[in-house]
Amino acid sequence: MRANTLIQAYERMALIRAYENTVVSLAGQHRLPGTCTSIGQEASAVGVVSALSSDDLILTNHRSAGHLLARGADPARMLAEVMGKSGGYCGGKSGSLHISSKELGVVLTSTIVGGELSLVTGVALARTMLGQAGVVACFFGDGAACQGRFHESLNLAAVWKLPILYVCENNQWQAFVHRQETMLADGVVGHAAGHGIGGSRVDGMDVEAVREAAEHAISRIRETGAPHLLEVMTYRLRGHFEPDDQAYVDPAELARWRARDPLVLLRRRLIESGMADEADLDRIDVEVGVRLDRAVGVADASPYPERRELTSDVYA
Amino acid sequence: MEMTVNDAISAALAEEMRREPTVLIFGEGVATKRPDLLGEFGATRVRNTPLAEGIIAGTAVGAAAMGLRPVVDLLFVPFLCYAMDEIVNSAGKLRYMSGGQFSFPMVVLAMTGTGWGVGAQHNHNLEAWFVHAPGLKVVMPSTAADFKGLLKSAIRDDNPVLFFTDLALGYTAGSVPDGDEAIPLGSAAIRREGGDVTLVSYAKTVHTCVAAAEALAERGVEAEVIDLRTLKPLDEGAILRSVAKTGRLVVVHEASGMCGVGAEIAALVAGKAFHHLRAPIVRLTGPDAPAPSSFALEQAFVPQADDIVTAVEGILEDRAAPVG
Ligand SMILES: Cc1ncc(C[n+]2csc(CCOP(=O)(O)OP(=O)(O)O)c2C)c(N)n1
Numbered sequence A: 001m002r003a004n005t006l007i008q009a010y011e012r013m014a015l016i017r018a019y020e021n022t023v024v025s026l027a028g029q030h031r032l033p034g035t036c037t038s039i040g041q042e043a044s045a046v047g048v049v050s051a052l053s054s055d056d057l058i059l060t061n062h063r064s065a066g067h068l069l070a071r072g073a074d075p076a077r078m079l080a081e082v083m084g085k086s087g088g089y090c091g092g093k094s095g096s097l098h099i100s101s102k103e104l105g106v107v108l109t110s111t112i113v114g115g116e117l118s119l120v121t122g123v124a125l126a127r128t129m130l131g132q133a134g135v136v137a138c139f140f141g142d143g144a145a146c147q148g149r150f151h152e153s154l155n156l157a158a159v160w161k162l163p164i165l166y167v168c169e170n171n172q173w174q175a176f177v178h179r180q181e182t183m184l185a186d187g188v189v190g191h192a193a194g195h196g197i198g199g200s201r202v203d204g205m206d207v208e209a210v211r212e213a214a215e216h217a218i219s220r221i222r223e224t225g226a227p228h229l230l231e232v233m234t235y236r237l238r239g240h241f242e243p244d245d246q247a248y249v250d251p252a253e254l255a256r257w258r259a260r261d262p263l264v265l266l267r268r269r270l271i272e273s274g275m276a277d278e279a280d281l282d283r284i285d286v287e288v289g290v291r292l293d294r295a296v297g298v299a300d301a302s303p304y305p306e307r308r309e310l311t312s313d314v315y316a
Numbered sequence B: 001m002e003m004t005v006n007d008a009i010s011a012a013l014a015e016e017m018r019r020e021p022t023v024l025i026f027g028e029g030v031a032t033k034r035p036d037l038l039g040e041f042g043a044t045r046v047r048n049t050p051l052a053e054g055i056i057a058g059t060a061v062g063a064a065a066m067g068l069r070p071v072v073d074l075l076f077v078p079f080l081c082y083a084m085d086e087i088v089n090s091a092g093k094l095r096y097m098s099g100g101q102f103s104f105p106m107v108v109l110a111m112t113g114t115g116w117g118v119g120a121q122h123n124h125n126l127e128a129w130f131v132h133a134p135g136l137k138v139v140m141p142s143t144a145a146d147f148k149g150l151l152k153s154a155i156r157d158d159n160p161v162l163f164f165t166d167l168a169l170g171y172t173a174g175s176v177p178d179g180d181e182a183i184p185l186g187s188a189a190i191r192r193e194g195g196d197v198t199l200v201s202y203a204k205t206v207h208t209c210v211a212a213a214e215a216l217a218e219r220g221v222e223a224e225v226i227d228l229r230t231l232k233p234l235d236e237g238a239i240l241r242s243v244a245k246t247g248r249l250v251v252v253h254e255a256s257g258m259c260g261v262g263a264e265i266a267a268l269v270a271g272k273a274f275h276h277l278r279a280p281i282v283r284l285t286g287p288d289a290p291a292p293s294s295f296a297l298e299q300a301f302v303p304q305a306d307d308i309v310t311a312v313e314g315i316l317e318d319r320a321a322p323v324g
């Protein structure tokens, strides 16, 4: 990847990290409800989303902050949503767990584990039938891959040749259960072959590798119209949901993955290759910090929804 | 024109697909069993699917949000249990949860009800579940004309609509007006006028109520029969106006009673027309038991015309009792 692309990737990843750290600290102060943070998964979000073009769509799940910010979401509107304020992306009616933004092309976010897998086929079908170009990326976890809907979705997408990039963010955890307890294989990519579609796996801590794997998968989808399963091997560096002391996590495993923190890896690469120096990256960190402080102020100032919103938008 | 309920459904589908190019239909065997639609509209808009109700429903939800107007045939209502998440959590909630960013113009077709001896995993009247869930509309017609007109409205509606066909009605025939007549959702029909008692029902048991009303007429009792047609939105006005006139209410449906549609109607009338009531409200429903497949037990499961006549006679006697 070229220097400016990689520095942009660092910027986005730093923004996601800063956003999540802000959410953690506000949750700790009881200024907003707990959320599922994506700390540790920034390279996955930025690598895949930056490989999409603006008319591609995204479906995501409860751990969506990285995907939204990678797509260009405004952290102030996201924070307002988490706070239940009217200035949020969904007018305060989503909270953190199911933020959708049609204008950003992040649609039908579902926190039913596997929900996005059941909806993505219809999104892709509509686009194909309406003659709209573009692929539909669907982010889901290794836990969701244990749902029957995972197989139903892959099978239908294969049979109907739907242009879907399935992105399994295998972060090794399914809430409080380790992935090794729930599947015999070491991941989910093997299921692609069973459904007759392309599959690939990538180191999810390396943003360049993720971006390349995503680009490769997307160009194959654009050429063939057929779906592809990309498994991103990553790690949930914080707990499932704030607060979560991670007492159940093997400290050696956590340490091993912490050493591969995607921001640390990218920082090292940028500096060692001479694309950036320490001061450049520190400056970016400071800038995103300032941006987040401002976002908190904007979100705080947003009013709560009016009482009449309680029953609005139930029916069209 | 005289046609069966099944033909009325087919006619509505064909007319709406002709009228609106974004309407498509899919499900297990849909393309196989509807060669006319397949021939006219092609394999893109008329599709067979894998045998997986969850993904069929989910695909409809996703497609509806992105500009299509899907109709899915999930065959039998109990099979909707496999699709509950997509219907209830996605179609019913994602409009609200997204702050109104999406709408879900889609129709779920399924059959239910006694009459074929198919047993409880093909026959389970679950309509009240969906009435209870926000964001959904529920339609259960009783005549061929209504099947056609209401299905047309369901397809044109911008909300998810569950459109259930009472199994026993599929091959019954009725007169259906020619042309493009859509019947609005949410309006009940008065099947028979009368001033002594109000019988409220929907689907197959509307016809049972009409039969009971005819038997009662021979005894000098005039029953008014209200066919709800749409369970949600519910035509409260039609029910309350009739009870204001008759002072007596019998609600009849095949689904079991506890937390059923009849309970809602009884509560509605008790709350808003209490001063008009001259007798206790009666509910005649199926029992709290799985639907049996034995014909004899199946018949015992469904409220029959005789049961309605007896129930009405019971509350008419109350007329003689001193008030206050
Ligand atoms: C149908 C359903 N079951 C359970 C949950 C509770 N839950 C929320 S997230 C989660 C873990 C999901 O694991 P995975 O799919 O690997 O995603 P991750 O949280 O690791 O990103 C669980 C069990 C849910 N939201 N939906």
Ligand SMILES: [Mg+2]
Residues within 6 Å of the ligand: A141, A142, A143, A169, A170, A171, A172, A173, A174, A175
């Ligand atoms: Mg996981």
